[in-house]
Structure formats: structure tokens, C-alpha cells
Amino acid sequence: MMMTSSPRRPLVPLVRVLSLLAAGLTALLTLFLIGYILLQGLPHLSWELVSTSPSYISQRVGILPDLLNTLYITLTTLLFVLPLGVGAAVYLTEYASSRRLAGAIEYAAEALAGIPSIIYGLVGMLLFSNTLGTSLMAGALTLVIMNLPTIMRNTQESLKTVPQSYREGAFGLGAGKWRVIRTVVLPNCLEGVVTGCILSVGRILGESAALLFTAGFAHTANDFFTALSSPGATLTVALYVYAKEQGEFGAAFAIAAILMLLALAINLLATLSAKFFQRRNAS
Amino acid sequence: MKHTAKRSEQVIHALFFLLGMVAVACVILITVYLVFSGLPAILQIGPGPFLTGKVWASTAAQPQYGILPFILSSLAGTAGAILLGLPVGFLTALYLAKLAPPRIRALLGQAVSVLAGIPSVVYGLVGMMVLVPAVRSLFGVPDGAGLLSAIIVLAIMILPSIVKMTVTALNAVPQEYEAASLALGATAEETWVRVTIPAARSGIAAAVVLGVGRAIGESMAVMMVAGNAPNLPDSLFQSVRFLTTAVASEMSYSSGLQQQALFSIALVLFLFIMLLNALLNFILKGENKL
CATH class of the missing domain: 1.10.3720.10 (MetI-like)
Structure with missing residues (x-):
């Protein structure tokens, strides 16, 4: 192939220059986005903004309810999706004997991962909001389906790394299947569960389209249990409403800055946890 | 004793099977819901006019759904x-x-x-x-x-x-x-x-x-x-x-x-x-x- 081709084209070394340019563009873009959001948003971020509810009477914009709602919906989603996702991963790696069935489950998880969030929003509206009412609970349940593949896949990856000899050793000592799973398999899948959780929290914090029609737009600060049964906007939904519908760009940028800081924190957390587990696995 | 242990193993197996099937059930549920709620309008408007219609005027007096x-x-x-x-x-x-x-x-x-x-x-x-x-x-x-x-x-x-x-x-x-x-x-x-x-x-x-x-x-x-x-x-x-x-x-x-x-x-x-x-x-x- 090499011999028959035309004399070495000068275009080829250009690859080096072009890829350097592209990488520079990607880096600049990231720096610009982080810098712009923080510069525009941080000045608007005040204690008053994050500690109060919005009020039409005093024309005040406060994002406390949105912060609380985001926290509630994240916790609730994890509470449901963790057992489901880990359980499904355990079934796939420890129990599933039929390859076709396992293949079907994996295909389903892939399909779930590819479905756009607006479709989750619609189906969540039909399934959950129409039965539970537009509420944080309906939003959280919608997010459970969205995040199921993330938890499943990461748990599965780390279950695959548990050496078969551990299981055989435990079986050899007379342990039943469930005991082996409980004492040998599950403790070793911590890494996958932690990674899956971090990724899911990132997705939940950034999600908006799926929540618009399931959790609604309300800005009332509630305690956990009241909030679950009442409508409420998360930070992302509040950002959208402030920017697109109310023209409150100060509040929108402040929320964007919070979301940006959270995204950076999650990225750091993911890196740190990867390092931690790498060190632990090495020793 | 042995019998109950086996029974509980079976129950746990069934439980994990159900958890495994959640993803499949979700995909089926989403598909069924979308087809059932999406088909009626397509049939009423007609697949041709719906998919190839160039005008979307859903709130007009004479609504058009293209x-x-x-x-x-x-x-x-x-x-x-x-x-x-x-x-x-x-x-x-x-x-x-x-x-x-x-x-x-x-x-x-x-x-x-x-x-x-x-x-x-x-x-x-x-x-x-x-x-x-x-x-x-x-x-x-x-x-x-x-x-x-x-x-x-x-x-x-x-x-x-x-x-x-x-x-x-x-x-x-x-x-x-x-x-x-x-x-x-x-x-x-x-x-x-x-x-x-x-x-x-x-x-x-x-x-x-x-x-x-x-x-x-x-x-x-x-x-x-x-x-x-x-x-x-x-x-x-x-x-x-x-x-x-x-x-x-x-x-x-x-x-x-x-x-x-x-x-x-x-x-x-x-x-x-x-x-x-x-x-x-x-x-x-x-x-x-x-």
C-alpha cells in the first residue's frame, strides 16, 4: 500500500499542526466557558440569593428552594436507582445463565442510555406525574430510569474484576450463593458503585428537559417530605426559567456559576476516587 | 434446615432476576407508552400530511400539523x-x-x-x-x-x-x-x-x-x-x-x-x-x- 501510493505527500506532516490546533481550540473553549461563567456569575452570587426564596412583593430573587429541590431530587434518585442498578448488575454477572437474556438486558440498558431526556420527560409525565401529580417524586422516578444504565454498567465493570477464585473459595467453604454475593462479591464492587454514583450525580445536577414536565417550576422552600409531594424547580430548571422566560440574567448567571462549580467539583471527585481505588487495588 | 436455605436462595435468585429485568421493562414501557400516545394523532392527521406537511400551525383556527x-x-x-x-x-x-x-x-x-x-x-x-x-x-x-x-x-x-x-x-x-x-x-x-x-x-x-x-x-x-x-x-x-x-x-x-x-x-x-x-x-x- 505504501509503495504504490504517490510520493510522500507534504499534507501528511500537516496532521501534526492541525491536531495541535484542534487541541488548542478545545482547551481554549473549555477555559473560556469556565472563565466566562464564573466571571459573570460569581458577582451575582450573594448570601441573600442563596438563603432566600423569591418574592414578588419585595421583588427579590432567591434560589434557596432550587438548591434544596436539587439536593432532594438527587438524594431520592440515588436512593432508588442504587439498589436497582446494583441488583441488575449482580444478576447479570452472578446469576444470568442464559446469554440471550443477558444480551437482552444489556441491549435494553444501552437503549435507555441513548434515549433523549425530553422523551424521558414525556414518558415521566405520563407515567408518574399523571399518577403522583407534578412533584419532585415524579421527577426523581423519571431520573431513576435515566440513570439506571450508568449505575448498572459501572457496577458490572467492577464486578467483572472480582477474581473467580474468590467466589470458588467461598463456595468451597460451603457458603450459599447469596452469602457469597453478600460477603465476597458486593464488598468488592465498591469502586464501580462509587464511580457510578459520581457520574449519576453529575447527570442529575445537569438534567433539565426531563424535569420540566415532571417536577415543575415552583419555587417554594419545603422540608424533604413535603417537597417530594409538591412541584419544585431544580437549579437547571430555575436557570432556564430565569434566562428564557423572565429575563433575570443575574440570577441565571449566578445559578450557572454554581452549576459550573459543581461540575468542576464532580470532575475532581471522579479523578480523586479513581486515584484512590487505583492505589488501593495496587497495594 | 437445608430445605429452608434452598428456598431462601430461590427467593433471592428470583429477586435479582426481577431487578435485572427492570431495564428491559423500562424500555418496553417507554416504547408502549410512546406508541400508544403517539399513534392516534398520526392516524387522525394521516401519516402523509403529518410527516411531509410543511406547515405547523397548531393553535390556528384551522390547525395544521406538518x-x-x-x-x-x-x-x-x-x-x-x-x-x-x-x-x-x-x-x-x-x-x-x-x-x-x-x-x-x-x-x-x-x-x-x-x-x-x-x-x-x-x-x-x-x-x-x-x-x-x-x-x-x-x-x-x-x-x-x-x-x-x-x-x-x-x-x-x-x-x-x-x-x-x-x-x-x-x-x-x-x-x-x-x-x-x-x-x-x-x-x-x-x-x-x-x-x-x-x-x-x-x-x-x-x-x-x-x-x-x-x-x-x-x-x-x-x-x-x-x-x-x-x-x-x-x-x-x-x-x-x-x-x-x-x-x-x-x-x-x-x-x-x-x-x-x-x-x-x-x-x-x-x-x-x-x-x-x-x-x-x-x-x-x-x-x-x-
């Missing part, structure tokens, strides 16, 4: 985003996989992860405040919110997935291939272009399909920068509505046939995505066979 503008806008937006995002993403990946010194590789890898973690409403906000005014003044159009702005925002949003998938694909090429090429006297660049990239082609194809899926499914960012009028995408500056934003923008106040038609749009979008999924699966399976 979604061709949405389909074409979604396709144009996605194609544009790939056209812009693929070269940049691909070359960035090549730099990351082959050229970058370790420290820069780690930093740039982090940057790409951050890019992937930024919520779509934040992209939408920056698009609204920076990109839309820039497009307006650069091209001298009355409103910068339109197809071009949506394309640029989407191109940036799909960049991380393309970079990550392509890096994985390039790194998966066996070292021996490159060593053999270098031993035959090819330069490093020639090796990448003639050996590594062709060997990684199915992974790169998968990256493209993934990018298409993300671009066609994005709603909030597009909603904030595309102008949102149901026009045919006949110019880059036209205010357009995608399939996703068509659903999102009228959902909150619609009812009756109008709402049913929105579900039909979601069904069309769902079919597009399922087709892409099948394609992705096909590409990746083909790779494993080699």
Missing part, C-alpha cells in the same frame, strides 16, 4: 454540528492519543471531562448571551437566534463524546501495527494516517453515531438559541424548531389533538434514536468480529 420543518431542522442542525464538531473532536483525539506529552494529556483530558459535565442549560445560557449577539453583529442579521447558533452550540456539546470515543478507539489499535509500519520506514505521521486511523475506523464511526444521537436528542440548549419558530431550515440564520424543541415548547399548555401530535413528534424522534442505537450496536458488533 412536522417536516422539525424533521429537516433536526437533520440540518445535527449534520452541521457533526460537520463542525467531528474534525475538531477527531484531531483533538489524535493529539491526545499520539502527540500530547503526559502532563498536557492529563490536563486536556480533564478539560474534555469538564466540557462533558457542563449542563445543557448552561450551554444554552452562554449561547444566548455570547453566540447569538455575535452571530447577529458578525453576519448583520436582525436576529442571531437560529440554525447557525444551534449548530455551533451542538458542535461544542458533542465534542467531548467524540473526543473520548475516538481516543479509546485509537488507543485500542494494537501496538504491533504501528511498530510494523514504522519498521518499514514510514514516518510517525504516515503511520497514524495510513495505519492507526484506518484500523480504528469502526470506533471512530461509533463516535460519529454517538455524536449524532446526542445532537438530535438535545433540547434545552437548542431551545435557548435556535429561535424556536416552526420554519423550514432554508437558511443558516432561519429561526428554527427541532423535533425535541417542538415537543418541549408547546407541552405545558397543549391539550387534545395538539398534545397528541406532540406525542407523535416524540414517537418520530424515538424511532430516529432507536435506529441510531441499532446502527451503533451493528458497528461495535462488527468490530468485535474482526
Whole structure:
């Protein structure tokens, strides 16, 4: 192939220059986005903004309810999706004997991962909001389906790394299947569960389209249990409403800055946890 | 004693089986719900007028439900985003996989992860405040919110997935291939272009399909920068509505046939995505066979 081709084209070394340019563009873009959001948003971020509810009477914009709602919906989603996702991963790696069935489950998880969030929003509206009412609970349940593949896949990856000899050793000592799973398999899948959780929290914090029609737009600060049964906007939904519908760009940028800081924190957390587990696995 | 232990094992097995089937049940549920809520309007309007009708006037006295503008806008937006995002993403990946010194590789890898973690409403906000005014003044159009702005925002949003998938694909090429090429006297660049990239082609194809899926499914960012009028995408500056934003923008106040038609749009979008999924699966399976 090499011999028959035309004399070495000068275009080829250009690859080096072009890829350097592209990488520079990607880096600049990231720096610009982080810098712009923080510069525009941080000045608007005040204690008053994050500690109060919005009020039409005093024309005040406060994002406390949105912060609380985001926290509630994240916790609730994890509470449901963790057992489901880990359980499904355990079934796939420890129990599933039929390859076709396992293949079907994996295909389903892939399909779930590819479905756009607006479709989750619609189906969540039909399934959950129409039965539970537009509420944080309906939003959280919608997010459970969205995040199921993330938890499943990461748990599965780390279950695959548990050496078969551990299981055989435990079986050899007379342990039943469930005991082996409980004492040998599950403790070793911590890494996958932690990674899956971090990724899911990132997705939940950034999600908006799926929540618009399931959790609604309300800005009332509630305690956990009241909030679950009442409508409420998360930070992302509040950002959208402030920017697109109310023209409150100060509040929108402040929320964007919070979301940006959270995204950076999650990225750091993911890196740190990867390092931690790498060190632990090495020793 | 032994008997009860066995019984409890069976119960636990059944429990895990049920947990395993949740994902399958969800996919079936979503499909059934979308088909049942989406089909009636398509049948009532007629598949022909619905899919190829050029006018969407859902709130007019004589409502018209043609979604061709949405389909074409979604396709144009996605194609544009790939056209812009693929070269940049691909070359960035090549730099990351082959050229970058370790420290820069780690930093740039982090940057790409951050890019992937930024919520779509934040992209939408920056698009609204920076990109839309820039497009307006650069091209001298009355409103910068339109197809071009949506394309640029989407191109940036799909960049991380393309970079990550392509890096994985390039790194998966066996070292021996490159060593053999270098031993035959090819330069490093020639090796990448003639050996590594062709060997990684199915992974790169998968990256493209993934990018298409993300671009066609994005709603909030597009909603904030595309102008949102149901026009045919006949110019880059036209205010357009995608399939996703068509659903999102009228959902909150619609009812009756109008709402049913929105579900039909979601069904069309769902079919597009399922087709892409099948394609992705096909590409990746083909790779494993080699």
C-alpha cells in the first residue's frame, strides 16, 4: 500500500499542526466557558440569593428552594436507582445463565442510555406525574430510569474484576450463593458503585428537559417530605426559567456559576476516587 | 434446615432476576407508552400530511400539523454540528492519543471531562448571551437566534463524546501495527494516517453515531438559541424548531389533538434514536468480529 501510493505527500506532516490546533481550540473553549461563567456569575452570587426564596412583593430573587429541590431530587434518585442498578448488575454477572437474556438486558440498558431526556420527560409525565401529580417524586422516578444504565454498567465493570477464585473459595467453604454475593462479591464492587454514583450525580445536577414536565417550576422552600409531594424547580430548571422566560440574567448567571462549580467539583471527585481505588487495588 | 436455605436462595435468585429485568421493562414501557400516545394523532392527521406537511400551525383556527420543518431542522442542525464538531473532536483525539506529552494529556483530558459535565442549560445560557449577539453583529442579521447558533452550540456539546470515543478507539489499535509500519520506514505521521486511523475506523464511526444521537436528542440548549419558530431550515440564520424543541415548547399548555401530535413528534424522534442505537450496536458488533 505504501509503495504504490504517490510520493510522500507534504499534507501528511500537516496532521501534526492541525491536531495541535484542534487541541488548542478545545482547551481554549473549555477555559473560556469556565472563565466566562464564573466571571459573570460569581458577582451575582450573594448570601441573600442563596438563603432566600423569591418574592414578588419585595421583588427579590432567591434560589434557596432550587438548591434544596436539587439536593432532594438527587438524594431520592440515588436512593432508588442504587439498589436497582446494583441488583441488575449482580444478576447479570452472578446469576444470568442464559446469554440471550443477558444480551437482552444489556441491549435494553444501552437503549435507555441513548434515549433523549425530553422523551424521558414525556414518558415521566405520563407515567408518574399523571399518577403522583407534578412533584419532585415524579421527577426523581423519571431520573431513576435515566440513570439506571450508568449505575448498572459501572457496577458490572467492577464486578467483572472480582477474581473467580474468590467466589470458588467461598463456595468451597460451603457458603450459599447469596452469602457469597453478600460477603465476597458486593464488598468488592465498591469502586464501580462509587464511580457510578459520581457520574449519576453529575447527570442529575445537569438534567433539565426531563424535569420540566415532571417536577415543575415552583419555587417554594419545603422540608424533604413535603417537597417530594409538591412541584419544585431544580437549579437547571430555575436557570432556564430565569434566562428564557423572565429575563433575570443575574440570577441565571449566578445559578450557572454554581452549576459550573459543581461540575468542576464532580470532575475532581471522579479523578480523586479513581486515584484512590487505583492505589488501593495496587497495594 | 437445608430445605429452608434452598428456598431462601430461590427467593433471592428470583429477586435479582426481577431487578435485572427492570431495564428491559423500562424500555418496553417507554416504547408502549410512546406508541400508544403517539399513534392516534398520526392516524387522525394521516401519516402523509403529518410527516411531509410543511406547515405547523397548531393553535390556528384551522390547525395544521406538518412536522417536516422539525424533521429537516433536526437533520440540518445535527449534520452541521457533526460537520463542525467531528474534525475538531477527531484531531483533538489524535493529539491526545499520539502527540500530547503526559502532563498536557492529563490536563486536556480533564478539560474534555469538564466540557462533558457542563449542563445543557448552561450551554444554552452562554449561547444566548455570547453566540447569538455575535452571530447577529458578525453576519448583520436582525436576529442571531437560529440554525447557525444551534449548530455551533451542538458542535461544542458533542465534542467531548467524540473526543473520548475516538481516543479509546485509537488507543485500542494494537501496538504491533504501528511498530510494523514504522519498521518499514514510514514516518510517525504516515503511520497514524495510513495505519492507526484506518484500523480504528469502526470506533471512530461509533463516535460519529454517538455524536449524532446526542445532537438530535438535545433540547434545552437548542431551545435557548435556535429561535424556536416552526420554519423550514432554508437558511443558516432561519429561526428554527427541532423535533425535541417542538415537543418541549408547546407541552405545558397543549391539550387534545395538539398534545397528541406532540406525542407523535416524540414517537418520530424515538424511532430516529432507536435506529441510531441499532446502527451503533451493528458497528461495535462488527468490530468485535474482526
